[in-house]
Amino acid sequence: MSIDLGATLIALLTLFGIYALMALSLNLEYGVAGVPNFGQALFVSVGAYTVGVTYTRLLPLIAGHAAARTWARHCSCAASSWHSNQLPASSTSS
Numbered sequence: 001m002s003i004d005l006g007a008t009l010i011a012l013l014t015l016f017g018i019y020a021l022m023a024l025s026l027n028l029e030y031g032v033a034g035v036p037n038f039g040q041a042l043f044v045s046v047g048a049y050t051v052g053v054t055y056t057r058l059l060p061l062i063a064g065h066a067a068a069r070t071w072a073r074h075c076s077c078a079a080s081s082w083h084s085n086q087l088p089a090s091s092t093s094s
Contacts, residue, residue, distance in 0.1 A: 022040075025040065026041075
C-alpha cells in the first residue's frame with residue numbers, strides 16, 4: 001500500500017493554513033485590540049467536538065453497515081452458486 005505524498009502534503013498544508021489563520025485572527029483581536037472573542041473560540045470548539053463525535057460514533061456505524069452489505073452480498077452470491085450446483089441436471093437426451 002503506497003501513500004500519495006502529494007495528497008498528504010496538500011492535506012497538511014491545508015490544516016496548517018487553517019490553524020495559522022485562526023492563530024493570526026486571535027492574535028489580532030486579543031493581542032492587538034485587547035478584545036477577547038469567545039465566539040470564535042466557541043465556533044472552533046464546536047467544530048472540533050462535531051468532528052470527534054463523527055469519527056468515534058458515526059463513522060464506525062457507516063463502516064459497519066457497508067461491511068454488512070458487502071458480507072450479505074458475498075453470502076447471497078455464495079448461496080446462489082451453491083444452490084445452482086445442487087439442482088438436478090436436466091436430461092435433454094432422447
